[in-house]
Amino acid sequence: MLKDLLSSEKHKLLFLIPAPKHTPDEIAGILKQHPEIQFVSLVGIDLGGNDTDEKVPIELAIKDMQEFLTFGVQTDGSSVVLPEIASLNDARVDIIPDTSVNWFVDYNYDNIDEQTGLPVGTLRIPSFLVHNNIRVDSRAILQRSVENFQTQIIDAIKESPYVLESIGIDSVDDIEKAIITSATELEFWVRTPEDKPDIEKLSTSQVLQEQYWKRTIGPVRTALEQSLVMLDAYGLESEMGHKEVGGVKAKLSGNGHYDHVMEQLEIDWKYSTALQAADNELIARDVVKDVFTCHGLDVTFMAKPIEGVAGSGEHTHMGVAVKLKNGKIKNLFSPVNMKEEFMSPIGWGALMGLLKNYEVVNPFVTSSNDALNRLKPGFEAPVCIVSSVGHSAELPSRNRTVLAGLVRDIDKPLATRFELRAPNPTSNTYLVLASAYQAMLDGIKAALKSGKTSKELEADFSKKPGQSSFYLETERAYRSEDDVFEHYTADERNTLFGKPPATVWENLLGLDLYPNKKAILSAGGVFTEEIINSYKIATRSQWTTELYKRIIPDNMEFVRICKKLHGGENVTDLDVVTWEKINQLRNYLMKDSLSQKSLFTRIREGIDAEDFDTVSTLQQEMSSKMSELKSLYIVYKRNLFEIL
Template structure:
């Protein structure tokens, strides 16, 4: 008999309470799964969910009757596909396309409901059991989830080794290796997203003013936004995510109240957070949360976007990622590996300092798996609380924890709660492949923990090394770099100073991918324990570069062409010389961007030519120039337009003339 909490027929419950939302891994046998699903006839399909290297999740509809007949094969052998729908370039090829989907028995399985398709017999929405799975090709797991699994296993193995082989390291973090029964990795993400009325276009000026004045930040939600937010939190709770908070973020403008008391012209930014879990489950939870949130808001007539930078010029969507490591002792207690023996004296234990040093030292290659799309780089710019520099903040003093929102990594600590010590990595966004990002983060931290263990240094000694000035020698960190700042790095340093102190950050997908070749010793850190193999790295970089140039050629340039063409002359011949002067600058810039001649190519054409030649270094440089010129054009045209007295009439005339 199925567990009573999952039973379908309970007349005293609402229809929402009668649904099955997830199946935990404990005691999940084929017989119990069948019994449970038979008691929930509204669940009519099964979908094995694999995550490719681009972060895409597979979805298929397998009738539950087929699943029941072949349940042993589904759970142990997997099902086959031709691999045409997954991003695994260089691995899955047109002449070797067989890919198996193999169920993962270690995580929660969730039920995705179609609230627009009501089962006639039960009166409940039709559900699909989503089973997180691995992608297997040629007998090897080649998906994002499997990389994170290997990273988890490698981290646990290495930490146990360091605790047992380096007694002084164990003593300095207050742990007896003989009492350790397990290594506990934890992770959590904070999800930001923009929500708006479908079809509405952003008023950048209004959004910018509202952001500067912080008119929306943590304000009360209203109308269908409030309803959607509340229902999203309730739904995530039903899925077992234990949501902790939902609130307005910094971006947005006040919605308009219509005659029927309904709000329209919604344009707001929201954040939702939920409880941490171990890394693989945390990544699965984030995928589930994105799906659930988008569906709830859609049901209430609102459009959600998780794009890193959906609106140029205002705040983008971040997904700050929290990571920690603890140990479980024989007596059942949990001890945070990063918390120092004496929190009144030290910020971190030697293991904590090592993890932080490893993350920053190797971040050039870690970042390739966090930020590797055009839109993601649009978010990472000074002025929007988005991290650009490879630098961390640990607080102004041991006794006064602080938050610096301008750095890449922040130390989160609470002296009254030793288990709370962790790192907040601020660079990820909602489109980051969290599986690969967490794997890379843990690989880099383990490298640093290994240094701390082998060095035998105390917390005080490691803090001094981490806080070094540029030019000072270090046994682990790079001599000419700084790694700590408690200042607002965008206000305190010039761009040139930031690049000198913290390294020049990549600005394009090509620059991010090239870091894997530019820093081979750091790339080897990712490969340790066979976590990131060279085959998988090659496949990932090929996929990122392909998407980069396709998007640049077929989406960004066409959009920019339309923008250039939309900048039309608004003044007549009798207007003053200032309007003419400004228009001449605009027209010259338009010609440089768009117009080919018999002797010269426009900037857009140069980019397309470089793409065709696969001269990606040139493409990267020209892309940055294009971005700069487009921003210059926007600013010039805005200034020019503001000085036109009869803008509306002349604009309409211009439209008529063009037609």
């Protein structure tokens, strides 16, 4: 069915209604021409990154389209993540359509309309969540951030006109508007349902790089190709689809079908404006999920679905340009001479702002246990607050071990941008972009106010720890062109670039420990104190609930699985000693006595008492002990000829 719809011209399914066609008459006319579209869904994004699906029969929307676009629909605030904003006694939330971005049609390929023979479609309209006449959703926060950036960057250039020469613009009056551009890369795992991962095989394949960029085969190839075609139909302009580092080779069964699929993939599409880029990511996820499901494959967008194997990132690209009144586009990060300088003063300021203020950006980038599981040394994971710009301006290079890297092509000035490597597929892209652009704006304003040239700012950014700076923190270093995991010890990394948070709680503390940096988020009314507090509560609740009801029960199940397997024959003293270590760990982790409580119990009691500092410390201990237990049990089983 899906193949036919993609290849046959006679069906002409509608996938996209672009922003210029969002007048009531045009929308009504388009929908009447496509009877297969039977529902309208208003898509708001709460602070937890969840998208609403308020389905309205198409007839009700068409009946008074102007009223529908103006007033949207109402919902109960208890159904969205807005703690202490939409409370039980003040729960009304209005979902208002956004007419400034593209709208997409989501098709249900399992529900075929009898009259048209086509899958039933739902028009998904990106929307705002409004509480007491205030937009409180993630999309609104990003929109405010973009508007604030566009206004403030022009004002900053006006106040520091010296910078115009470095970006090749004669006068600030030549600028029509600022353009904020973004893009994300979506990594994900696909597998045959019910198949359990073989960690050792996956790890070995990863070390040997047997899968990275290899040719896809079977249903994975077909689904990947169809996903790229579908993205084009939705106007995303797919650019690349390929295998990532993780995975093992699928097996061809006797009936000619592939099974035991376990592969990691990546799909990229063209950049767009910041708000549209985040909306595009939502439809891309749905497309990938639906297409691979049609081929009997399960998709997960978890950051670290398989322990001990590469996780899935979602590198986020951010750029800033201006449109001139003569129609030309100028990248504000690119210098006039790309072979002699890495960036303009605006680019250096943006990178400084992002890194200096990352402690208050990070809570929006990495907000779950799953996300933190990915950010560990050894998997090219960006752990440290440090950047790379390249070994020389004339020969651009890429350092995959840093938090944020400069991406540039000396022959294509418009391509200059930053790649933030820490986000993952579960990150709330709207809040990631909003907080990052607020941080970058702060650095740009400081850099331009200083009056420093590109070379002077490069020297400042490349400073050694202990050297003072007009903006950056004295005790920190911010640039490394070396592999930060190979070149520095863990203690050296912590000293140079700051100690990275190990738990969700430690990450959230950045919003309390750095009040001056947190104020940057609120500049221009982008993040309010109410929204930041609501986000902290929501994230903390997710963290503790998952610990209490998922992570600890899963760990308990593994502890129970670790049983004594040796008998009296062919047993060595190593088997006995190893088992004793395993059993001691099992008891410490899980077994309560009259005189001592287990680690699992102490974590649960800490959560009940809201002693989050203790919970955070104990969680780290639990993670270490569970890793030790798993390693010991593998060694124990390997040494046994016979297993009871």
